[in-house]
Amino acid sequence: MRLNPVPKMLSRICLLSACAFSPLFAHADGLSDLKAALARLQGPAAVKATLEAKTWSKQGEGKDAEEKNGVANVFIEEGQRGLHIHYSKELLTKLDTEELAKEKDAKVKTPTLSALKEINSSEVRPLIYAAGSLSRAVEKANFKNEKADTFNGKSARLLSFDLSIDKISEKDRKYVKKYEGKLDIWVAPDGTPLASRQHETVSGRAFVVISFESTNDDEQVYAQVGDRLITTRKESKSSGSGAGEKGESRIIKTLQLQS
Template sequence: MAHDSDIDRGRMLAKKKMLLLLAGMCFSLLSLFTQSAQADGLADLKAALARLPGQTPVKAVVEAKTWGRQGEAKDADEQHGQASISLDDSPRGLQILYSKDLLTRLETEERAKEKDSKAKTPTIAAIKEVNSSELRPMVSAVGNLSRMLEKAIFKSEKADASYNGKPARLLSFEIPVEKLSEKDRKYVKKFEGSLEVWIGQDGVPLASRMHQAISGRAFVVISFETKNEEELVYGVSGDRLVVTKKESKNSGSGAGEKGEMRVIKTLQVQS
């Protein structure tokens, strides 16, 4: 009888060990599956970008507001700017329409500047923010975002993030100093760069935020520091990824000078 009891206890212990082993294997497989699913966020983003070739024609109104300050305290020179344009991007190309009112204001400010170098010129200050090189990445955003991803190093994914109160996945990247040109890198002593991209469940980008901080020395005696931040909000029009809002903040100091610049651009697609 004792011998049979020992055999039963042995069998029970073996079953418990087997159950624990199976439970451990299931947990490991579940963890592996979860990590794999999270790691697919970058693949989902790239697949979503590939589905948005940007062939659908689009008409939009873009408004740019700028603010800049050069110098410090009472000696600081502040400049505000505002400009609005209409655009049409189609198989014929990108067409930008500057209204009669905008052109009149430009001419008025140019004349005022000739008479007084300190005259306020808000339209001139903002007009460079609505030229073709600035607008193209807003109406065809896939190319610009793809290039940023090519230069960035994937770090992590947060699967339970949110954006504007909606479920989202947050992809985090490091931007290496190699993103800078070889010429610029010669002067850089310290570089920090990061990129965050919020994506929906289908992988389509909802927003992105890029941050860069650079310090260094040029011409041996001139030290400098710069900080740049860029936040983008994305939208989809047909098969086209567009930037509906772009906010840029830049600050820098060097050679006894200090300056700040902030630009907010909004794009409204016209039906």
């Protein structure tokens, strides 16, 4: 008895169709998924959180080195009425005390004043409007590749980019002899950003005789609040040398959501 081959062909077609729409193939283009996620995560969801900034810097070497540490906490709220940064009475008292001490001794330690420089509106906005900030960075970068990876023990995709020297202002670019920049972004299966890491090295010469070089690293962890993407942790490290001087710094900002 001769079997009809049509059912077998239909079975193969159905199998191929099922594979095409399986989770493995549904997110084949990580860059497109990332851009789609960034577009949908710029919504107006309200954010209430405490923001802590810890800073550390070192200028010079040996016994002449000067180190500074700082820490400050504020409460931020963003919604229909805009962005509000609330300073507690305790924080304001610390600021007054440090300002008075600095008037008497210019070398006195002022940890609260040092850290508070990292909690102004221009520093807070990128944290609570993370999708917009990351989207602009992606648009200026050159996509390299995508590979399977993990983040916090869960499956993720790692998208890698090369950064362009164009991000440096045209005025400063003329002094740069060598620039290297890389951006890595971990995304969930639906393209939602989970974390990012950026690394830059710059070297060059200014005013003919002054050579300089610097390294900057930036790591961020993201979270979704309704239809908005925010940064819950950002760590920035930098080091540089030039004109016989050396310096390095580290800034850690932590955003803890409040109900």
